[in-house]
Amino acid sequence: MSAEPTILPEGLVERLTPRGADGAPMTSGSWHIPSMLTQSNGLLSLGRNLGELVEEGRPAVVLTPDLAFSNGLWGFREQHPERFLQMGISEQNMVSVAAGLATTGLQPYVAAFSSFLALLCCEQIRTDIAYTQLPVRLIGHHSGISFGFYGTSHHATEDIAIMRSIANMTVVAPADPIQMGKAMRAYVDHPLPVFFRMGRGREPQVYSGDAEFVPGKAIVHSTGSDLTIITGGTSLHPSLAAAKMLREAGVDVGVVDLHTVKPIDRETILAVAGSTRQLMSVEEHNVLGGLGSAVAEVLTEEGAAVPLHRHGIRDEYAPVGPPTHLYRHYRLDAPGIATEARELLQRRGLL
Amino acid sequence: MSSPQFDASGPPAVEEEVLDRVRERAYFVRAETVRLISIAKTGHYSSTFSCAEILAALYYDTLRLFPGEPRHPDRDRFLMGKGHAAVGVYPILADLGYLDREVLDGYTRLGNPLGDHPDMTKVPGVDFSSGSLGHNLSVGLGMALGAKMTGRQFLTWVLLGDGEQLEGQIWEAAAAAGHYGTSNLVAVVDRNGYCLDGKVDDVITVEPLPDRWKAFGWDVIEVDGHDVAAVTSTFRALRDDTSRTKPAVVIAHTVKGKGVGFMERDFGWHLGWLAPEDEAAVHRELEETR
Numbered sequence: 001m002s003a004e005p006t007i008l009p010e011g012l013v014e015r016l017t018p019r020g021a022d023g024a025p026m027t028s029g030s031w032h033i034p035s036m037l038t039q040s041n042g043l044l045s046l047g048r049n050l051g052e053l054v055e056e057g058r059p060a061v062v063l064t065p066d067l068a069f070s071n072g073l074w075g076f077r078e079q080h081p082e083r084f085l086q087m088g089i090s091e092q093n094m095v096s097v098a099a100g101l102a103t104t105g106l107q108p109y110v111a112a113f114s115s116f117l118a119l120l121c122c123e124q125i126r127t128d129i130a131y132t133q134l135p136v137r138l139i140g141h142h143s144g145i146s147f148g149f150y151g152t153s154h155h156a157t158e159d160i161a162i163m164r165s166i167a168n169m170t171v172v173a174p175a176d177p178i179q180m181g182k183a184m185r186a187y188v189d190h191p192l193p194v195f196f197r198m199g200r201g202r203e204p205q206v207y208s209g210d211a212e213f214v215p216g217k218a219i220v221h222s223t224g225s226d227l228t229i230i231t232g233g234t235s236l237h238p239s240l241a242a243a244k245m246l247r248e249a250g251v252d253v254g255v256v257d258l259h260t261v262k263p264i265d266r267e268t269i270l271a272v273a274g275s276t277r278q279l280m281s282v283e284e285h286n287v288l289g290g291l292g293s294a295v296a297e298v299l300t301e302e303g304a305a306v307p308l309h310r311h312g313i314r315d316e317y318a319p320v321g322p323p324t325h326l327y328r329h330y331r332l333d334a335p336g337i338a339t340e341a342r343e344l345l346q347r348r349g350l351l
Numbered sequence: 352m353s354s355p356q357f358d359a360s361g362p363p364a365v366e367e368e369v370l371d372r373v374r375e376r377a378y379f380v381r382a383e384t385v386r387l388i389s390i391a392k393t394g395h396y397s398s399t400f401s402c403a404e405i406l407a408a409l410y411y412d413t414l415r416l417f418p419g420e421p422r423h424p425d426r427d428r429f430l431m432g433k434g435h436a437a438v439g440v441y442p443i444l445a446d447l448g449y450l451d452r453e454v455l456d457g458y459t460r461l462g463n464p465l466g467d468h469p470d471m472t473k474v475p476g477v478d479f480s481s482g483s484l485g486h487n488l489s490v491g492l493g494m495a496l497g498a499k500m501t502g503r504q505f506l507t508w509v510l511l512g513d514g515e516q517l518e519g520q521i522w523e524a525a526a527a528a529g530h531y532g533t534s535n536l537v538a539v540v541d542r543n544g545y546c547l548d549g550k551v552d553d554v555i556t557v558e559p560l561p562d563r564w565k566a567f568g569w570d571v572i573e574v575d576g577h578d579v580a581a582v583t584s585t586f587r588a589l590r591d592d593t594s595r596t597k598p599a600v601v602i603a604h605t606v607k608g609k610g611v612g613f614m615e616r617d618f619g620w621h622l623g624w625l626a627p628e629d630e631a632a633v634h635r636e637l638e639e640t641r
Contacts, residue, residue, distance in 0.1 A: 061500065085496065088530075093489045093523035100493020103479065104501055105424070108493075124520075127483050128490060132471055 042201030043141060045177035047076035049184050050109055054080050061106045063098055065091045071111045071141050095121040098136045099128035107135055114140030114197060118159035129193045130168040138195045144234055144284030146200035148323035157313050161289025163195040164262040171262040173197040173233030175206045179259060182213035199234040206237050216260045218268040224254035226350055227341055228272045230295055231282040232258045239282050241334035246341055251351065261291050266298050273304040277350055280309045282337055287312040309344050362584035369412055373579045376407040378641040381610045383442035385633055388624065391459040394467065397608035397620040399439035401543035402510060404577050405603055409508060410443045413586040418448040421475040427505050430491050433512035433541060434468035434481030441465050449476035485518025488538060492528045495536035506590060508537045514546030516557040529568025534595040541576065543607035545618040564600045576603030610637055
């Protein structure tokens, strides 16, 4: 840990600095900033993106339930305190408050752990925001099993399934902070609610600043006649890396970033379905009801003749463990996805 | 009645003609409730009867409304936390010009916007939808915070049931409103004493209710919810007192089923449907005691 945590504002460093019995700050060698504050770099851009909206004159207001240090919104809070509502640990109240705020012409952005936002506040989201057709933006961060050893309460492996079953709701899973920023921008004037499913902020960057984001339009990274991986969000980066490994082993593999799970890009799904012998969805989510299920619905309804293997968490609660170990356990890291794909192709007689 | 605001002389007196109008409209709410539930063939008579004076005082004296422009940004907001009493609000909205009479008379028919719970997406004059208990105080808090953040002067009023006080989200909202000092938010608790399965305080007690709200940082006022003068003057004082620094709750002590002798304090009438011959008798009773 650096003794100079430069990403933190001075005032915050002052408050976080432990003090000795004499009230003086302890020496820099004897204390450290909690790791979540320095490792959530991907989430720090969230506050910057929201700050830009305010500075442009948008009526954005940001709410979080005692999580400004976890989701990087403390920077926004420092810069735009008049547009920041600290709601404390009362997520359901927060969501309903956001609904009330939206009726006054403000555009609320609600950021919370995806597990609590999607599961604990499911009814408030459905009844107070989606049914009522209010432009509230819900940002579920620390999605999937990215919380690792924090345990089942903090894992969000049902959030896509819940959110996509709510009428009027758009569901977007950006792969990295750049795509998140572009997605937020793309939906800034959307008249209905949007659920953004974000990771923990540690995800490697996939996109560069000039990458295009078209709402509801999947990004075809590559096409492949043997196998096409359809994925999105936190699973995109390891899927791209797995595809590289597979190509090096002679497999002709494509990757599609289905960043918008709802409304789903039927056209692109059917196009890749017609040009590949096997589809595999990859998601950090229960395979029931998530991205893979959404793809399966399209394929089945349209009578596509290509088989789909849904790779993800197969209807169970994840064990605890460091996130990287969990990704390995579930074959959701790059080598794991490549292994899953190879075994799949072997079973199908395609490899 | 206890009131932190009115200690010196109590709430100001309200003109007799205003009180007469509120009494008359409370009768109107009850009579129309009976008529509309006969269309639906099931409904919440007694929950609506307990808050008839509260609804009449709010709509016919307290709230600053713009019926010709239902979404006017400066209108006072009114939320039916106890949404199952919406049948008492619809006649008022029709009376004030928000709704056509034929819409009112099509209550609960297929495709009609008026259901058992209010729907902001379908009914002009409904400021927020409800039905899930415990949500509307939070929504009202959001409206009150939104007013402060956008510089609007409107007040937000939320009518809550006393059984609804058991919803945890009520107290999340109460804590946040107390913390933020949203003096532009007023909750009214229709303390009729009953919920679906019996007496609220037998099911799970909500007492000491005034102390609970006080502890959450609210001004607490208790009134007889059927005393038109007390209700109207209290609401008016809360509306006009710009020196308040806290959210306020009016705990209105009411009688479930008030106005119809055999329904009063009989929780079996939480949901019901009067036989046609009983309906006529109820109308006669309401008429005689108006």
